[in-house]
Amino acid sequence: MKLKKIHHVAIICSDYERSKDFYVRILGLKPMNEVFRAERNSYKLDLEVNGQYQIELFSFPEPPVRTSYPEAAGLRHIAFEVDNIEEAVIYLKKEQINVESVRIDPLTNKKFTFFADPDDLPIEIYEN
Template sequence: MLGLKQVHHIAIIASDYQTSKSFYCDVLGFNLLSEVYREARDSWKGDLGLGEQYVIELFSFPFPPARPSHPEACGLRHLAFSVDDIDQAVTHLESHGVKCEPIRIDPLTNKRFTFFADPDGLPLELYQQ
């Protein structure tokens, strides 16, 4: 058996490292755990923590191509975060200039959810528990 235990980290490449770091830390509430500039790659790498469960590795690289989102491309579709109060979360995001889609109801679970995007258009979801 392979023995997978959990998701270790999620890697995101940002077109503007400082803008994305601010978005994930100041708007979404991640903590900057560590940060290093990798001179040989002209690249920043920041480890962002959400509680003690997940880490996002935030990278920058010179001139990364845009991610195709519309129409949806094959591969990772979106990253979803659970929240206790989706209305409060949407209000918080919108107060920071983040546009959210209208809240919908998942027909299979009856749970409320919405989508929004990070500074590079990466689709993110809020899912009320």
């Protein structure tokens, strides 16, 4: 077996409308398909990042909370590439998003920082 690329990342949110607004309006991801699955009382929203299907946003009634931030076993964070980290940080702060201080990756000398989605899922932005 040869893996070719990451196909998508699935995110479960606790407040669908709030998370949809965050990922669509604030982060600028483009909705591709939205479905309400009545049998599960659940929404599924497929989102595109720069022309590629990459994120599935799910809602489920009363999902359990994340066990720790971010060192629990499992997915640690999601990371997006940006051209200019300072511009991205200014934009996020204007949207009332708390952003950590920009750091330098000691292995690549690239700038990066973290912020959180409405359910405290850690999100990294990494300058290309």
